[in-house]
Amino acid sequence: MKTLEEVAQRAAVSLATVSRVINNQPHVRPAIRERVLSAIRELGYVPNAAARTMVTRRTNIVGLMLPQVTWDWYGGDGTFYPMLLQSVSNACTVNERHLLLSTVPPGNPQMAREVLGGGHIDGVIASMFASADPVINLIATSHLPAVLIGRNPYYPELSWVDVDNFSSAQEAVSYLVRQGRRRIATLMLGTEGQAGVQRRDGYTRALLNHGLALDPALLLEPSRSGDDGYAAMQQLLDLPNRPDAVFAAADGMALRALDAIRERGLRVPEDIAVIGFDDQPSASRAGPPLTTVRQPIMEMGTQATALLLRLIDAPEAGPLHMVLPTQLVIRQSA
Amino acid sequence: MKTLEEVAQRAAVSLATVSRVINNQPHVRPAIRERVLSAIRELGYVPNAAARTMVTRRTNIVGLMLPQVTWDWYGGDGTFYPMLLQSVSNACTVNERHLLLSTVPPGNPQMAREVLGGGHIDGVIASMFASADPVINLIATSHLPAVLIGRNPYYPELSWVDVDNFSSAQEAVSYLVRQGRRRIATLMLGTEGQAGVQRRDGYTRALLNHGLALDPALLLEPSRSGDDGYAAMQQLLDLPNRPDAVFAAADGMALRALDAIRERGLRVPEDIAVIGFDDQPSASRAGPPLTTVRQPIMEMGTQATALLLRLIDAPEAGPLHMVLPTQLVIRQSA
DNA sequence: GCCAGCTTTGAGAGCGCTCTCAAAACAACA
DNA sequence: TGTTGTTTTGAGAGCGCTCTCAAAGCTGGC
CATH class of the missing domain: 3.40.50.2300 (Response regulator)
Structure with missing residues (x-):
């Protein structure tokens, strides 16, 4: 794997300058910027995420916590979580974030604890069955920006997206x-x-x-x-x-x-x-x-992501709440 | 967020000792180990993932790359990817890995490039429609341990799980x-x-x-x-x-x-x-x-994860291939 | 040509951890 | 008690990056 240093060497500039170019910061002469850019291209350099995280305390990763559930819960075709997941995933891509998915096995939140406490993610979206799920408590005590799918009576300090x-x-x-x-x-x-x-x-x-x-x-x-x-x-x-x-x-x-x-x-x-x-x-x-x-499931995922990104940038803006409209679709069974 | 240092201070030992305890290494007297453990517990300390990754070059994260596709492709109920995802996710949890999910928008592999090159993950599982999808090429050139869902004619060096x-x-x-x-x-x-x-x-x-x-x-x-x-x-x-x-x-x-x-x-x-x-x-x-x-979709996800973990521990063992059996289920339409 | 006031550049500290290596502590035995 | 051998402990370097701060380079007005 290439490092900043190799790029700097090839472009005959300092680390600081390469860093400025990578982060699109000002104070780099166009000619030099160009030189650095081509060094990056030639080397196929991609910045190391862990090293960046070390100093910026940002990962650009959003966490999504879902219950570990079989696809056919309630005998349905199991599209609720997949659709939610898909919409969150798409929203992340659009906003240039990565997605860390945790499916939490009942009664075993160990991995979730690691994710929430280990600085893996900048914020978390969670959808759990039970309002009192231990994962929710972990989220609340982690002080990470968080958005729940569905309101929670026990944690008024948490943001959520829900329907009525x-x-x-x-x-x-x-x-x-x-x-x-x-x-x-x-x-x-x-x-x-x-x-x-x-x-x-x-x-x-x-x-x-x-x-x-x-x-x-x-x-x-x-x-x-x-x-x-x-x-x-x-x-x-x-x-x-x-x-x-x-x-x-x-x-x-x-x-x-x-x-x-x-x-x-x-x-x-x-x-x-x-x-x-x-x-x-x-x-x-x-x-x-x-x-x-x-239920506007996809919309819920999209909005939850939007709220979360807002919270990540301005944690003091929360808690945020959003109620999305449902619609009675009348077909032939009633 | 707590650091190793705070734990060390509280337990009145050095950083190295705390590190040994955390990583379950030998050469720590039981009494001291106990003292460190309770310091960790009392502080609610969770090791910082980025810092660990910096030195170990390991993230304990598995990447999963799927096409960004709507749930109802081919007019089905869209369970192929959700089931695959679920089985991979479960397998990761069982093996104490995290899962980074990338849904790659057609023609825009930028985020995928970042994931593959940025040291985000230890290995990757991918399922793409086209054998010539640019993502596959990114994977092959990343030299990351990788397992494809479905064989690929252009990259014989890649491992895969498939059916006949x-x-x-x-x-x-x-x-x-x-x-x-x-x-x-x-x-x-x-x-x-x-x-x-x-x-x-x-x-x-x-x-x-x-x-x-x-x-x-x-x-x-x-x-x-x-x-x-x-x-x-x-x-x-x-x-x-x-x-x-x-x-x-x-x-x-x-x-x-x-x-x-x-x-x-x-x-x-x-x-x-x-x-x-x-x-x-x-x-x-x-x-x-x-x-x-x-098609044994869940099994494919589970096996793909198993192969990947094997490759992560022993990259020279690859490429690995696995063909899973299908079954003609005769109902009433034929 | 010189200097004030700007912009551009680079040196180096530090993020939190792991791991090596040397020092310290201990155990066993004479 | 002294010596050897073993186990336990700690100091400190280093992972790849960002960001501060000071130095260097440039511009324009006289």
Whole structure:
């Protein structure tokens, strides 16, 4: 690997001058700048990142922490994290940052600790299921610029990008009521995260708003992994007084629910209406195409990156918050 | 941020001793080791990565280079790269490495150049569409340990993990012939990569083997982006002498083809049999469930990481090659 | 031609760590 | 207690870069 020194030698100037050229600083005569530039080109010189970091305390690397999760959580096609990742990655490229990805295994934040404390990154974006995930605490105590995907009740000092899960859920369920549905069930997300809590609360509020009874039997919480949405829907269908609509807090569950309903020979939406959440790609190709709440996932990643870069340049500007709009996409399942 | 020096001070020992403790080296009396360890704990000390890298020339970071592509290439559900990424990421975590992800925008390898030349990473795994992608050349000339996903005809010195695309395609098409199909079309991948070339060649060889005519009209190459597979299938259906089977070199295309066939009121597999490639999650949920060649994507990522770590420790051991088995998953579309 | 006031250039310290090498401490034995 | 041999400890150089500060070079006005 070439060093600054070799470039300096070849261009017959000092290290300082080469450094100035590399960093686009003034106070270099055009002729000399040209000479240095061609020395760099001829040698194929690329500055050593570690050495630069040593002195500037900057890495130009953004950290992204995601749970180590299988691609098909909630039985969906697993596009949430990939899309988030992709948008963050693209935003980093556009802004000339590198991306260090940490997928954190449950209960083992060792690598995350190393990343956060080791000066690896200038700032971090994180999306965890649980508000109380240890990783969030590590982030908060690291005092690194940070942006969460999804608000966190325990760390008001952290910045976040989120959607209004409460209103979105409320809107979806209200829509079902306006369609004449009266017995509306919900397939909930886990309530260890705010998304789960708020979507459930939005569901509840909509029922309350319309004077409908709250039946605990209609509130199910399938596990994240596997096809639990399918089993949960069967459970609902086994009820003596089965629901006439289901609000699923994730498309994956809605899709599995569709399967279960179809298997019983019931029609969607005639017998049971189904609404999902996310608008993942396969939602529009389901049978029938799924009515669902669209989350602007890519936009969330892009904005999170933008906020983070702002925080990196001006940490005192935080905490920053951004609520992105959702949209109820009405197709044929409700 | 805490430094070695502060730890040394608190434990009343020299820098060298603290360094020995941190790196689990011998020649430290147990009592002192304990004292240092608790100083580290009390201060919440984490070693500075850049400083370590400066002297060890090791970063413990693995680079992963992927094309900057939208999640739905070939109209699929975009799980190839996410799954690859996930398996590499998990393998890195298991092996206590960090992962630096670069999504390379077409025609702009600047960030990739920085990563490869700047001492950011100890080695790199790359999966590019085109064998001649400039990134591959950067990798080859960087002399960094590297493993490609998919063999490359131009750089025999590089290690790779791959499947036998030729035989897999041949097997799939032979299966169609054995099912009595005689006019078999193919929806090809782009031939700028070996996967595309070899799947096409396998298709050709299967026809040759069975004495079937090669009709250029039955060889279509839809573009990667968007729903070209759908349009291509329509084109095939418009043929005066339409095919009785289609071998699609990617599930996404196969799925779009299914749509096009259904829309014409034709039956799968009775009128036209369809075989895909990849076995992406939605393949099994298609109507009818898709017969397809399963690629062990996760396994490829895991093995690529394993090979890379081997190369990092012993560069002279390369180049390493590994061919993973595929499997023809027979469902109902053929 | 000389000097003030500018711009350009270079020397060298220092970032936080590892690792070599020599010194110090200890153990074993006579 | 002295000596040898072994283990433990610490001093300090050096990794490749940036950035400060002082020196050198240049310009223009007299």
